[in-house]
Amino acid sequence: MTRRAGRLRTALTVFAAWSALAGGALAGAAPASGTPGFSRIAPGVSYTEFDIPAAKGVAHAHVLSVDLRNPRVSVDLLHPGAVAARSTVSQLADAQGAVAGVNGDFFNITETQHPGVEATGASVGPAVANGHTLKAAVPDGQRFGPALPPGTSTKDVLGVGTDGRALLDSLALDGSVATTEATLPLGGLNQYALPVGSVGAFTADWGQASRVRATCGTDTDRAAPCTSDTYEVTVQDGQVVSAADTPGSGPIAPDTTVLVGRETGAQQLRKLSVGERVEVRHRLVAAASKTPYHFAVGGYPVLRGGRPLAGLDDVTAAVRTAAGVSDGGGRLWLLALDGAPEFRSGLTVAEVAATMKELGSADAFSLDGGGSSTLVAREPGSSTATVRNHPSGGAERPVPNGIGVFSKV
Template structure:
């Protein structure tokens, strides 16, 4: 039994929610469906089709934009959209254009503001793990440090949606396994390019982080994001297997390729203070999957709402909002990317429980919630156009810069 199967109890009833096949069948299409598109879908490119429709939900009428992606076609793939650094943001349209994607949606929740810590810079970095083209960019912050709605019972910030080197999509859990070997002994590694480190830990920052200040990593606690920043911190810079610099407080600025900056707080800081310039240090880190032995080519964070065709127990069914989600079908060979419209007429959106029901109705067996609200964006280069543009109306009136997203690529 996997960690996912154990989440379910005796089962839960299906919500009374009109997002069923009758609603989908009556959806209005954008233009006529060209040859090669399934009934009711508009073909954007090989293996990529689009549809939009209304959903009659708790908060009123919501309007859905959906991309259906065929990963079984070798000409189609999905990748992580991101600005080239963990602590950076850009709009989905800009990210998709820069990476040559046909389409994309926004991704993980992120460190959007720091109102509780005056003078501390919000990093813009995402909450959960991230992998781009097989490169492990970052690990997950502690559960109490996340931004976004409450996690469903039994889930954590380590949850990911990803696609393996076998080209199949799946939901999983990626935990950081790492260490810092020093002349004093071996220390556990508590973080990798994270905007928040566990209390008492040591975290590693690499060139993938970017140039944003690392101070935020020492603020809050494992259970309280708003708790004060630590006053007991230390930073060590390692290059070529040796300590080349130390500092009493976390710094900022780009980190060179081949350089690792270690940031410690509390007990972690006390351990780093033992390291003098010239000391030999080896840093090791990897993301370990809980469910799959297949390496991930791409992964990003969020949280599951549907697994093995069943909604997770305890999903919120009271708070409605504009949402983004991704669904997995056909044993990981097909994806459904969902972005709700944020126009005033549709801004009521869906509850998380309704998102799960919608993804199941579309045909998903597993589904994963991504950041919503002002972040929700679906952008594409539609047939006959040369540029990528938003298909939905972002609820803030314009696309919000985000740290990452899911990019859809087609060779035709």
């Protein structure tokens, strides 16, 4: 993992050039990937790096410009094949054949508040991969990461529709559990935390991790104790085949759904009998897009319509990852800051929003940062991705998902 020494270290010159374009960028005209300083990774995909003079010191940014209007280019979720699993961005990119990518959503990284409960590694927000819904969002109070800006939630996503257009949106779970006696609302789908009093569904997409964490904390307090009022029902081919007082673990078969209930949800599941017919239905409903999503990843918005969101943190600086949208959804910008010691002071969330605006983004989205911040891209002629920034932990951190950039040669 190396970075070209001194490349584009004259940040004021680069930023001045982009600043001159900012007025046009707000009207939807982002700098083209052929702008001086960008190097071509693949058709429609270019890379650059530059310094950012910030309030807490100089930060160093690594940026991908992705032309979604190029018919050779697509974007999809990088993930290790299970919601409750992690891998490094470079491994995920190579496994899926991506030419470049960055890390994605915040995730359940630790469980120090709940002794004996293992962290699942599952992400916070909704996730859609290749048009398939993997999971829904945990309650706001159960998220990991910095405080959400006012007016945002764990349901917020950056997505690319089947029309190839990128946008910021919100995806809410709509689901039910229909039994012979009643129809129950579904409170979660492959989530490491379920709303208090709810029933959640776990499918083969979840993986092998224990489902106990889903019954810990509350909607407003992630550190609250795990509830003892739990019940689990296994539904196979639409029929209850087993039940247990506590959530289990291990792989779930493709034709099977495991229902986990807590408090009121547990009481409702106890009414079910082995052999009873149960129909589980779930989908994610978009607040804005009328087009189905090909890809979606969680995080939180920092810029809308060229304006920073109100209440963005302008005090706490850190190494960060972000994504931006310009050209009416036709271009995606992916940014990861460098975690090398000389740049580790990073940016505040407010500075991230300003940086994404300078790049030409009309809308921008914050992804996980700190030791997770990673940007990878292939060198010309290579079949493997190279880490372009220096992860602040000294090596790549395994993450649950990322944004993969694909380009057909």
